[in-house]
Amino acid sequence: MNENLKLEQQICFPVYSVSRLITKAYIPFLKEMSLTYPQYLVLLVLWEYETLSVNSIGEKLLLNTNTISPLIQRMEKAGLLKRERSTQDERMVMVKLTSKGKELKKKASPIPEKLLKTLLTDDVQLADVILVKDMMNKWIEILSENNKKNQKKD
Amino acid sequence: MNENLKLEQQICFPVYSVSRLITKAYIPFLKEMSLTYPQYLVLLVLWEYETLSVNSIGEKLLLNTNTISPLIQRMEKAGLLKRERSTQDERMVMVKLTSKGKELKKKASPIPEKLLKTLLTDDVQLADVILVKDMMNKWIEILSENNKKNQKKD
DNA sequence: TACATTTGTATCGCACACGATATAAATTTG
DNA sequence: CAAATTTATATCGTGTGCGATACAAATGTA
Structure with a gap:
């Protein structure tokens, strides 16, 4: 397969x-x-x-x-x-x-902190979360740029 | 603020x-x-x-x-x-x-490859994508485990 | 000033996503 | 065996998410 x-x-x-x-x-x-x-x-x-x-x-x-x-x-x-x-x-x-x-x-002010806590474990460090966040922001740029291009094709 | x-x-x-x-x-x-x-x-x-x-x-x-x-x-x-x-x-x-x-x-078989290509740039390497994928899978375990716990509370 | 184009917002229709609920079949228990 | 519980699926109502479309105000142009 x-x-x-x-x-x-x-x-x-x-x-x-x-x-x-x-x-x-x-x-x-x-x-x-x-x-x-x-x-x-x-x-x-x-x-x-x-x-x-x-x-x-x-x-x-x-x-x-x-x-x-x-x-x-x-x-x-x-x-x-x-x-x-x-x-x-x-x-x-x-x-x-x-x-x-x-x-x-x-x-609402305590919410972000609380959410973060549910995610942090032995296996997931704060540095990992920040890494992913930065990576996601890069992807957003690429994908939304790509999205604009595709719309222009029509 | x-x-x-x-x-x-x-x-x-x-x-x-x-x-x-x-x-x-x-x-x-x-x-x-x-x-x-x-x-x-x-x-x-x-x-x-x-x-x-x-x-x-x-x-x-x-x-x-x-x-x-x-x-x-x-x-x-x-x-x-x-x-x-x-x-x-x-x-x-x-x-x-x-x-x-x-x-x-x-x-459908060429789709995953094509999607990956739209994402890969100078700024995003294949290793990064794999890293994010592995990280996301860890998060899924934590979050879905947490989700089960919350449901039990009811 | 008339007309066409652009811009900002709203409406419509379709497809999720999910909590709550319903229903029926299977399983457990007294 | 009968009643209660669990399990598998379906239905309903609400809220996005978005392409297509409509429409009115603003802008550009002959």
Whole structure:
């Protein structure tokens, strides 16, 4: 049989699985704040930048606007943020945290540390995690560059 | 500001993004076979094992049966496989490739190599990819073990 | 100023992913 | 053997993720 097609040989599958498992590991913490994982990501960038357009949130999270748009609408319904059309350029919708959204930051602050702890063991050192993080960031550049090229082909 | 909550500091986000980007990188190849990425994963294990129960496919792919079940039903509709209730244990549904499903293996065989090539650059060596793969497999063990523990708490 | 193009956002449809629940068959236990 | 429990699968509802499409505002151009 073609060894290349064995599940164990794939690089895609471990990354795919770890991604799902990490998201799952967040759930107990996020549940306390009634957040989903992508909603938490949106909050991460808004805690950092205060006000952003729908488009720029998508750019930072590498998500298309057709994913961000309903996501943000649900978050507005939950009272976490406000959407307001820009007066300078009426095509843009600016997103801003409400006080409720800002409040959650305190509750969220211990999460990254806790998540890291679940991962660190005799077999996985902090240096390994940082190594993987740096590697993943390189891959993101390559893959998203490649992605743009493929879209241009059409 | 709490540095821990900056998007750039997260380990989760790069993994999450790479996972989506890799899946996206597969799409041009899978499109030619009218497959989605999770459907491709199901084929990978069936090409390796010929016949498997719904449950054991889920175990290999770390997916719940409520994800696998409709996935396999769609694949049956597409004529890639057959579902057949086991006569020994009527609770089990055995999944078996059709000739059409087996045929696709030839077409798929160059895919892993091609995917790898899109990733390899001056900045990313084969050794790095293998390193990440091994690391991810360690993480899977830790995270899925942890996951089981959390479920027991309920 | 009219018209075409670009840009930012929203909508639609499909395919996961998964918790909760349902159902039926098999197994365990009193 | 009957009842309770476990096991295997399916169904339902919610939330992404994304390609395709729609649409309105802004911009460029003749």
